[in-house]
Amino acid sequence: MSKKQFFLGMLLASLIGGIVALAGVNFLIQPQSANSFDEKQPISFANLLSGDEFTVPDGINFVASAETVVPAVVHVKSEMTYSARARGRRDPIQEYFGIPPREQQGDRPSVMSTGSGVIISPDGYIVTNNHVVENASRLEISLDNNKRYEAKVIGTDPTTDLALLKIEADGLPFVRFGDSDKTKIGEWVLAVGNPFDLNSTVTAGIISAKARNIGILRNVEDGLSIESFLQTDAVVNPGNSGGALVNLAGELIGINTAIASNTGTFNGYSFAVPSTLVKKVMDDLMKYGTAQRALLGVGILDVSQELAESLDIEFPVEQGVYIRSVNENSGGEDAGLKVGDIIISVDGRATNNVANLQELVARKRPGDKVDVEYIRDGKTITTNATLKNFSGTTDIVEKVIPITYEFEGVRFEEIPERVKSQLELSGGAVIAAVNGQKWRNSGARTGFIITSIINENGRVRITNVDKLLEVLKETEGDPIVVLGMFQDGTEYYFEVN
Known part of the structure; x- marks a missing residue:
C-alpha cells in the first residue's frame, strides 16, 4: 500500500x-x-456538568464567600433628628414668650432611615457610611441572626463618608480586610447589604473601574474630600450604603457607598470606598477619635488634552497630575515642588489622576514621608516630602472629648465654638444623649441646642450648661417648656411635664 x-x-x-x-x-x-x-x-x-456529580470549586463560585460574609453584615437603623420647620396655629401666649409655632398634630419629631454596616472585629466594631448615621439620635444594629444592639458612634470622617460604630458584644463574626490594591478590573465581587430593608441580600458583579471620582462629596470639609471609588456592576440599592464589597475569598475590599442613577435606584453601576483607605480611617477613629488627614499641600488637576489646550502647552505624558499651585509652608513646598510639575507616582505607585493621588496621600498621617516622582522640563525627578496636617504641622490631632453633665437621664454639654459661630449664638447647651424616657417622650433629641427655659416664673435664657442645670434643679418636678434649635438652625420647642 x-x-x-x-x-x-x-x-x-x-x-x-x-x-x-x-x-x-x-x-x-x-x-x-x-x-x-x-x-x-x-x-x-x-x-x-449538572447534578450531584459535579461541584463548582469554592474558589470560583460565590457560596463560600457569601457564607463567610453574610453573618457579619448588619442592618443599621438610624433615628434621625426631625428638623422640618414646625408649623401651627397662631397662639398669642406663644408669641408673648417667643415660642416658635408647635408642629401640627400627627407630625413626627423624628424619622427612621436604614443602611448597612460591616462588623470588623469580634468585640463589636462596625464600619458604615457617615451619611447612614449622620444626625442620628439613636442607632439600632440588627444582626443576621436577629439579635439587636444599640450602637454608639466612635467617630466619623465626612471626607471619606465613613463612620466607626461600637456595640457591646463579644465573639461576633467579622469580615477580614483584603487589599483593594490587588483587586483587578474584571475580578468577581459580591455586594452584601440590606437594600429596601431586605436583610442579608447578596448580589454579584465585577470590578469595572478603579480610582473613580464621581463628585458626590464635592462640598464636604472645604472641598478636601477623598473620592477614589471602586466601580462595580454588582446591584446596589438604597439600604446597601455601608455594606460590604468582598472578593471570592470573603475579604473586605470596599464599603458600598453610592450608585450612579437618575432614578434613585440601581442603574448599572455602584461605587465603594476601597478597603486600603477604609482600614486606615477605621484605625484612626478607633485610636484617636478622628481621622488623621495628611496633606501634600498642592493644588492639582488631571493631565488631559483639554488642560493642555487651555494652558497652551504640550504635556510629556498622557496621564499624570499637574500641579497648579503650591501652598506656603506645605510639605510640597518644602520638598521643592513647583507649579507646572507633573506628579507621576507616589511611593512607587502610579498616579494617573487626581483621585489616585489623593487616595495614596490620604492613607498616610501627618509626619509621614512619601517619595514623590515628578516630571519638570522633560526630566524625571524624585523628591521626599513630609506630609502635614491642616494647621501646617506634623502633629497628630486627637478628638477633644467634651465634658458632659447629666440630669434625669439626659446628658448635656457645651456648644462647640464652631456651631456657636455658625448659628451666631451667644450661649446655650447641647443635648448629648437622651436616655430618660420622660424627656424622650417629650421630644428631646440628641444635638438639640437649648437656648431658653420657660417655667412658672417666666422665660430664663440659658447661657451655658451650668445655668441650664441650675434652672432644671430649681424647677425639678414642675412642668417646663424647653426652647431652642436644631443644628441646621430650625427652631423648635417641647414641653417636659
Missing part, C-alpha cells in the same frame, strides 16, 4: 466515523417519543 493510499484511507475512515457519531448524538438529543420536557430538552455540555 502506498503512502497516498494510506492517507486517503485514514481520511475516509475519519469521515465515516464523524458521520456515525453525529447520527448517534442526533438520535440522543432528538427522542422519538418525548413524554416530558426532561426528555424533550436536548442534552448539552451544561447538562453534563
Whole structure:
C-alpha cells in the first residue's frame, strides 16, 4: 500500500466515523417519543456538568464567600433628628414668650432611615457610611441572626463618608480586610447589604473601574474630600450604603457607598470606598477619635488634552497630575515642588489622576514621608516630602472629648465654638444623649441646642450648661417648656411635664 493510499484511507475512515457519531448524538438529543420536557430538552455540555456529580470549586463560585460574609453584615437603623420647620396655629401666649409655632398634630419629631454596616472585629466594631448615621439620635444594629444592639458612634470622617460604630458584644463574626490594591478590573465581587430593608441580600458583579471620582462629596470639609471609588456592576440599592464589597475569598475590599442613577435606584453601576483607605480611617477613629488627614499641600488637576489646550502647552505624558499651585509652608513646598510639575507616582505607585493621588496621600498621617516622582522640563525627578496636617504641622490631632453633665437621664454639654459661630449664638447647651424616657417622650433629641427655659416664673435664657442645670434643679418636678434649635438652625420647642 502506498503512502497516498494510506492517507486517503485514514481520511475516509475519519469521515465515516464523524458521520456515525453525529447520527448517534442526533438520535440522543432528538427522542422519538418525548413524554416530558426532561426528555424533550436536548442534552448539552451544561447538562453534563449538572447534578450531584459535579461541584463548582469554592474558589470560583460565590457560596463560600457569601457564607463567610453574610453573618457579619448588619442592618443599621438610624433615628434621625426631625428638623422640618414646625408649623401651627397662631397662639398669642406663644408669641408673648417667643415660642416658635408647635408642629401640627400627627407630625413626627423624628424619622427612621436604614443602611448597612460591616462588623470588623469580634468585640463589636462596625464600619458604615457617615451619611447612614449622620444626625442620628439613636442607632439600632440588627444582626443576621436577629439579635439587636444599640450602637454608639466612635467617630466619623465626612471626607471619606465613613463612620466607626461600637456595640457591646463579644465573639461576633467579622469580615477580614483584603487589599483593594490587588483587586483587578474584571475580578468577581459580591455586594452584601440590606437594600429596601431586605436583610442579608447578596448580589454579584465585577470590578469595572478603579480610582473613580464621581463628585458626590464635592462640598464636604472645604472641598478636601477623598473620592477614589471602586466601580462595580454588582446591584446596589438604597439600604446597601455601608455594606460590604468582598472578593471570592470573603475579604473586605470596599464599603458600598453610592450608585450612579437618575432614578434613585440601581442603574448599572455602584461605587465603594476601597478597603486600603477604609482600614486606615477605621484605625484612626478607633485610636484617636478622628481621622488623621495628611496633606501634600498642592493644588492639582488631571493631565488631559483639554488642560493642555487651555494652558497652551504640550504635556510629556498622557496621564499624570499637574500641579497648579503650591501652598506656603506645605510639605510640597518644602520638598521643592513647583507649579507646572507633573506628579507621576507616589511611593512607587502610579498616579494617573487626581483621585489616585489623593487616595495614596490620604492613607498616610501627618509626619509621614512619601517619595514623590515628578516630571519638570522633560526630566524625571524624585523628591521626599513630609506630609502635614491642616494647621501646617506634623502633629497628630486627637478628638477633644467634651465634658458632659447629666440630669434625669439626659446628658448635656457645651456648644462647640464652631456651631456657636455658625448659628451666631451667644450661649446655650447641647443635648448629648437622651436616655430618660420622660424627656424622650417629650421630644428631646440628641444635638438639640437649648437656648431658653420657660417655667412658672417666666422665660430664663440659658447661657451655658451650668445655668441650664441650675434652672432644671430649681424647677425639678414642675412642668417646663424647653426652647431652642436644631443644628441646621430650625427652631423648635417641647414641653417636659
